[in-house]
Amino acid sequence: MVHELIELPFKTDSLEPFMDEETVKIHYGKHHKAYVDNLNKAIMNYPELEGKSVEWLLTNLDNISEEIRQKVINHGGGVYNHNFFWEILKKDTKIPNEIETAIIERFQSLENFKEEFKNQSLGVFGSGWTWLVLDKNELKIVQTFNQESVISKGMFPLIAIDVWEHSYYLKYQNRRAEYIDNFFNIINWEKVNELFLEEKQ
Ligand SMILES: [Fe+2]
Numbered sequence: 001m002v003h004e005l006i007e008l009p010f011k012t013d014s015l016e017p018f019m020d021e022e023t024v025k026i027h028y029g030k031h032h033k034a035y036v037d038n039l040n041k042a043i044m045n046y047p048e049l050e051g052k053s054v055e056w057l058l059t060n061l062d063n064i065s066e067e068i069r070q071k072v073i074n075h076g077g078g079v080y081n082h083n084f085f086w087e088i089l090k091k092d093t094k095i096p097n098e099i100e101t102a103i104i105e106r107f108q109s110l111e112n113f114k115e116e117f118k119n120q121s122l123g124v125f126g127s128g129w130t131w132l133v134l135d136k137n138e139l140k141i142v143q144t145f146n147q148e149s150v151i152s153k154g155m156f157p158l159i160a161i162d163v164w165e166h167s168y169y170l171k172y173q174n175r176r177a178e179y180i181d182n183f184f185n186i187i188n189w190e191k192v193n194e195l196f197l198e199e200k201q
Contacts, residue, residue, distance in 0.1 A: 003054060005036045006083050015091055018182040020171045028086070031166050035078030035147070042071035054080045058152045077147035081129060085160050088195075090188035099158075099193040102200070106139040114184055117141055117161075121180045124163045132159035132192075134199050156199045158192050 008028050013021040043049045046065060049057065057064065057076045064072050100110065107113035113132075120141050121130040128145040133155040135142075144150060150157050161183050168179035 003036050003039050003079060005033050006086070008086055010086070010090065015089060015186050018091070018185045019089070023168065023170045026170070027162075027167055028082075031164075032078070032082040035075045035082065039072070039075035039079050042068050042075055054083070055151060058149050059154075061152055073149075073152070074147050077149040077152075080149050080151065081147055081160060081162070084157055085162050088159055088188045088191050089186050090191070091186050093187070093189045093191075095189040096193040099189065099196045102139060102196065113141075117159075118177070118180045121161050121163050122177060127164040130161050130163060131155070131157050133157050134196070137201050156195075158195050159187060 005028075008024075012024045012028070015024060039054070043057075046068065049064070052060075054076050057072050058080055061069055061073065095110070103110060103113045107116060117130060117132065120143055124130060124143050124145070126145065128143055128148075131142050131144065131150050133140050133142055133150050135155045139158075140155075142150060142155065150160075161180065163176060163180075168176065172179040
């Protein structure tokens with residue numbers, strides 16, 4: 001199976017001004033695409049991996065030859081994480097009841113959740129991601145480094161913020177905090193709620 005770059009589920013300018021069009025174009029068209037191309041290159045000579053989805057690859061790392069395992073983590077993770085990231089971005093959505101209640105139960109308030117999510121995102125040293133996940137039915141905020149993915153750790157993602165500099169440098173330069181503050185304006189809460197309802201028990 002040749003992995004393909006997914007279609008962006010929104011117009012490149014639709015997250016303005018919080019995430020600018022130029023950043024979306026380069027992030028998706030160059031960075032995300034490069035992960036797809038490099039994943040295909042990495043697995044090219046491993047016919048046993050043909051037909052395997054990126055989700056399968058990342059949740060079966062032990063079954064992947066050591067020679068290419070790190071490349072699959074890096075580039076496969078890059079593909080999956082970005083596929084997921086675009087999926088949960090949309091401006092002006094309202095938070096549905098179910099996920100709001102669960103967040104308040106776990107983090108006391110939506111504001112507390114945002115504060116903790118922001119602190120963890122600021123605390124990623126170097127490149128990586130911060131996630132809201134369901135881990136054995138419990139809501140948690142976790143970090144991953146480089147392109148490591150939460151699905152490789154058996155967790156189910158609900159929200160992800162990319163804190164690699166390529167995701168904000170054009171607009172925000174070194175102001176990661178401002179990028180994170182604005183990220184809260186473009187979370188697709190309807191999609192997050194859908195994922196939550198699909199996975200929680
Ligand atoms: Fe990225």
